[in-house]
Amino acid sequence: MHHFHYSQGGLFVEDVSLQSLAEKHGTPLYVYSKGTITSHFTRLDAALSGLDHLICYAVKANSNLAVLATIARLGGGFDIVSGGELYRVIKAGGDPRKCTFAGVGKTREEIAYALDQGIYCINAESEAELRHINQIAGELGKKAPVAVRVNPNVDAKTHAKITTGKSENKFGVDFENILDVYARAAAECQHLELRGLQMHIGSQLTSVEPFVEAVRKVVPLVQEVKARHGIQFFSIGGGIGINYRQSLDSGPESWWQENENLHPLTIQAYADAVTPLLQPLGLRILCEPGRFMVGNAGALITRVLYEKRGAAKIFKIVDAGMNDLIRPTLYEGWHQIVPLKQPATGEVEKADIVGPICETGDFLAQNRELPPVQAGDYLAVLSAGAYGFTMASNYNTRPMPAEVLVDGAKATVVRERQTLDDVLKGERVE
Numbered sequence: 001m002h003h004f005h006y007s008q009g010g011l012f013v014e015d016v017s018l019q020s021l022a023e024k025h026g027t028p029l030y031v032y033s034k035g036t037i038t039s040h041f042t043r044l045d046a047a048l049s050g051l052d053h054l055i056c057y058a059v060k061a062n063s064n065l066a067v068l069a070t071i072a073r074l075g076g077g078f079d080i081v082s083g084g085e086l087y088r089v090i091k092a093g094g095d096p097r098k099c100t101f102a103g104v105g106k107t108r109e110e111i112a113y114a115l116d117q118g119i120y121c122i123n124a125e126s127e128a129e130l131r132h133i134n135q136i137a138g139e140l141g142k143k144a145p146v147a148v149r150v151n152p153n154v155d156a157k158t159h160a161k162i163t164t165g166k167s168e169n170k171f172g173v174d175f176e177n178i179l180d181v182y183a184r185a186a187a188e189c190q191h192l193e194l195r196g197l198q199m200h201i202g203s204q205l206t207s208v209e210p211f212v213e214a215v216r217k218v219v220p221l222v223q224e225v226k227a228r229h230g231i232q233f234f235s236i237g238g239g240i241g242i243n244y245r246q247s248l249d250s251g252p253e254s255w256w257q258e259n260e261n262l263h264p265l266t267i268q269a270y271a272d273a274v275t276p277l278l279q280p281l282g283l284r285i286l287c288e289p290g291r292f293m294v295g296n297a298g299a300l301i302t303r304v305l306y307e308k309r310g311a312a313k314i315f316k317i318v319d320a321g322m323n324d325l326i327r328p329t330l331y332e333g334w335h336q337i338v339p340l341k342q343p344a345t346g347e348v349e350k351a352d353i354v355g356p357i358c359e360t361g362d363f364l365a366q367n368r369e370l371p372p373v374q375a376g377d378y379l380a381v382l383s384a385g386a387y388g389f390t391m392a393s394n395y396n397t398r399p400m401p402a403e404v405l406v407d408g409a410k411a412t413v414v415r416e417r418q419t420l421d422d423v424l425k426g427e428r429v430e
């Protein structure tokens with residue numbers, strides 16, 4: 001689901017021409033559709049209506065304050081993985097009492113900050129961390145709400161770099177040890193309140209089976225932990241995959257009809273599969289989508305700088321690089337790339353779309369059939385709303401791109417393009 005479509009010969013997001021945004025704000029430029037984010041939130045919320053549930057948006061997918069504020073206003077909670085992300089959520093008007101804190105390496109400062117802010121739950125990923133949280137809570141005179149993340153050892157059948165629920169991954173506590181960990185925490189950690197149990201098996205899952213397998217495996221454990229320790233919630237994590245191939249010729253509603261059916265994993269299928277397994281638990285169910293909420297809501301706009309016709313390949317050299325969008329390099333991520341000017345014919349040529357960074361791995365697409373585009377033309381790299389800007393860096397001393405949020409006919413710069421002085425801030429010569 002998204003609000004990107006061709007109209008009047010050009011690509012629009014909602015009611016705004018992307019060409020006009022590119023000309024006004026320069027490139028590379030991230031553009032997000034508020035309507036897409038809102039629609040994804042409300043559709044998932046409705047799909048989960050058979051459960052007492054809370055959507056905790058995974059902030060790491062896209063942490064722009066305006067994105068977080070959009071989700072906070074819809075009543076969403078947040079899944080954070082650092083003190084910095086909690087700081088952002090609070091700045092954006094999010095409620096810490098709807099936040100969970102994940103991650104294997106939380107520091108003393110981050111744990112103390114989260115407890116001070118009254119976070120809903122800290123999801124511990126090891127017994128050592130539980131003891132650390134207990135100690136800090138004791139020092140602060142608080143009781144720390146905690147859950148333990150279980151590693152269910154199921155194969156999410158996704159890319160190796162985004163699989164998290166196998167025993168060889170660093171995440172969570174082994175399934176076999178969970179009950180002992182809870183028992184020891186209950187007996188020995190008086191500053192902890194055992195509030196829930198959490199799992200997250202991976203990202204960009206495109207079938208419902210791994211979710212079902214993991215839930216089926218973990219539900220009896222949740223029942224046991226509930227009986228023994230009186231927990232309030234079970235979090236099933238995030239990981240709902242999105243469709244990276246889009247139809248751009250129709251408006252959002254018909255797009256939803258067409259593409260929901262094409263997608264191997266629809267949220268209705270997801271909800272229908274997990275609801276009957278989870279309902280009997282009588283617990284609050286947390287769901288932590290990141291990519292699903294924002295992935296299709298964003299595009300990275302870039303301009304063609306040069307064309308190079310080499311002996312073996314055609315290269316389109318563009319002004320966005322792996323420092324702006326690292327998914328193709330890091331995860332072999334496939335992004336649909338389309339010209340902002342609607343192609344008049346079906347003519348295509350095969351090219352590599354590469355950035356200006358001095359790395360062979362700096363590409364946005366390889367061997368891609370693309371309508372003929374020339375220097376000066378703009379391209380949209382679609383479905384770049386998740387793990388796009390948040391993974392951007394200043395590599396090659398390149399300023400971070402600007403970000404624009406579109407809401408109907410209104411476009412707001414929600415993060416200004418960095419200046420070179422911004423990039424150098426804090427540095428000095430001896």
Ligand SMILES: *Cc1c(COP(=O)(O)O)cnc(C)c1O
Nearest residue numbers: 058102203238239288289290291
């Ligand atoms: C990254 C992460 C998520 C979100 O994953 P998506 O695939 O973006 O939905 C949810 N929960 C935890 C613990 C995570 O680390």
